[in-house]
């Protein structure tokens with residue numbers, strides 16, 4: 001082990017926007033014994049400088065090549081818009097850096113293949129931030145389903161909603177330029193969540209609407225079906241309401257789970273014996289008591305500062321995978337598979353509704 005036992009891993013972050021400040025820097029700050037964020041880089045020079053000063057990061061750059069030329073970095077964390085994930089990753093891999101990169105890994109599978117080949121050639125780790133897989137209720141549900149807690153897995157339903165002010169209303173936001181528009185931003189989350197339970201997705205269908213009728217966002221409501229070898233995932237993605245929602249239902253032959261990924265709750269629905277009033281009331285009481293129990297536990301975690309979100313978990317596991325020379329928590333092949341299914345969805349969208357660009 002322990003190429004880094006005496007030295008902390010030196011991380012450089014590219015992109016100083018929303019997700020870096022909200023999740024990546026806080027996650028690295030919790031790993032102070034193992035990691036130091038040595039430099040940040042943003043093409044907006046002032047933003048890079050402000051970020052460095054706000055988080056006491058020693059150096060700020062406006063160009064990745066310059067940062068790599070000046071600093072000796074072990075890890076590059078790529079948090080730019082997806083359109084430039086691949087070229088930035090290739091530059092850093094060729095300098096021998098391990099790569100953590102935000103979802104989606106890239107926009108095409110051929111870009112993913114190039115990165116995977118280069119990472120093998122340079123013997124560096126490449127990990128895509130599929131953070132929702134590491135939210136505590138999702139981790140727990142995945143293990144329980146694997147262990148047969150709800151019998152044979154039948155299928156799942158995902159409902160994600162992002163408030164319209166966050167996405168749709170921002171006319172010049174880069175997400176409108178992604179393949180599939182808004183779908184290209186949230187879609188990858190729903191695909192990798194589905195792939196945690198489905199395999200070999202070969203058929204997809206998609207329905208789309210433009211509810212708010214902004215010309216820069218050709219669609220703002222999506223319904224997607226993913227057909228795996230043995231199960232189907234039904235996905236609803238909404239950008240038209242003013243709500244954040246993130247719910248997942250998992251159905252098995254002997255029961256079901258409901259995950260509230262905003263409240264970080266896992267509710268179990270055991271096999272129902274009858275539709276009698278007593279049986280229905282008992283089931284409702286069970287749901288209420290599980291919700292209250294989960295909220296109390298989460299409340300204690302918040303008070304005692306022991307809350308770990310998906311980003312905290314995956315970033316710590318990624319750092320450990322380097323220190324102990326283990327596979328990263330999300331394999332680049334999983335990132336590629338997500339991109340492959342996203343390509344299928346976007347192709348289907350264009351086939352059905354024509355290629356509407358923003």
Ligand SMILES: NC(=O)c1ccc[n+]([C@@H]2O[C@H](COP(=O)([O-])OP(=O)(O)OC[C@H]3O[C@@H](n4cnc5c(N)ncnc54)[C@H](O)[C@@H]3O)[C@@H](O)[C@H]2O)c1
Pocket residue numbers: 014015016017018019020041042043044047062063064079080081082084102103104129131185
């Ligand atoms: N996992 C999650 O939950 C989650 C949530 C939000 C965003 N994301 C992902 O994170 C990534 C960034 O999203 P965001 O919301 O932080 O975007 P953002 O627009 O807030 O920030 C992106 C930053 O990258 C900078 N940038 C662009 N090109 C650059 C370049 N060539 N070199 C250096 N900097 C450059 C921009 O100036 C900007 O400051 C995207 O891939 C997005 O899909 C993930």
